[in-house]
Amino acid sequence: MNTKARNRAYFQRRKKDKLLFKEFYSALQPKKRCNFPIEPLLHYSISTPTAPAHLYVLEGQTPKPVYDVIEWAKYYETADRIVKQTMIKGISISTVFLGMDYGVLGIQPLLSETMVSGGAQDFYQKRYSTWEEAVEGHQQVCELVIESL
Numbered sequence: 001m002n003t004k005a006r007n008r009a010y011f012q013r014r015k016k017d018k019l020l021f022k023e024f025y026s027a028l029q030p031k032k033r034c035n036f037p038i039e040p041l042l043h044y045s046i047s048t049p050t051a052p053a054h055l056y057v058l059e060g061q062t063p064k065p066v067y068d069v070i071e072w073a074k075y076y077e078t079a080d081r082i083v084k085q086t087m088i089k090g091i092s093i094s095t096v097f098l099g100m101d102y103g104v105l106g107i108q109p110l111l112s113e114t115m116v117s118g119g120a121q122d123f124y125q126k127r128y129s130t131w132e133e134a135v136e137g138h139q140q141v142c143e144l145v146i147e148s149l
Contacts, residue, residue, distance in 0.1 A: 054101045056111055061131035063097070063111050072099065083112055083131065084138045088145055091119040095138040102127055114141045120148040 055072040056063040058079065066072045076099050083095040093116050101109035110127035112134035117123075121144060128134040 056099055056101065056109070058097055058131075063109070063130075075099075083134045086138070086142050088142065089119075089149060091121070091145055092117040093138065093142055093145060095134050095141075097131075097134075098127075103129075112137075114138050116141060116145060119145060121145050 055066045055069065057066050057072060057075040058064070058081070066075070079097075079099075081097040081099065083097060085095070086093045093114065095112060095114040097112050099111070101111060102113070103110040108129045110129060112128045112131070113125055114128075114134065114137050115123070115125045121141075124141065124144075126137055126141060128137050
């Protein structure tokens with residue numbers, strides 16, 4: 001193959017690459033590719049009142065499902081979500097309200113979590129559905145930590 005033919009083949013490949021890149025880049029720009037306005041979707045939540053809620057806020061000690069992401073984010077930013085915290089000989093046991101359903105099967109939402117930092121039970125965690133379960137579970141984890149000392 002002579003130099004002219006190689007150059008022609010090179011520039012044809014480059015042209016094809018540019019077209020592929022342009023196609024890929026335009027796919028990242030949804031406003032140009034969509035036939036409907038995308039701005040109203042910015043305030044669309046991840047769940048609707050007909051779908052199961054995945055976000056929760058606390059009213060007192062009762063979790064309330066929330067369907068608006070913005071409302072949940074404002075709550076989550078400023079809320080005191082600590083259920084209980086305990087320090088036992090340098091080992092931290094903390095129980096907090098998570099604000100999201102961490103349940104896998106969706107049978108009962110798991111909204112609070114106890115986690116241990118330090119000691120033999122380091123990284124131990126347990127999740128709960130209600131505030132009362134979380135308080136009781138925190139006490140049980142404290143007893144577990146004391147037994148392991």
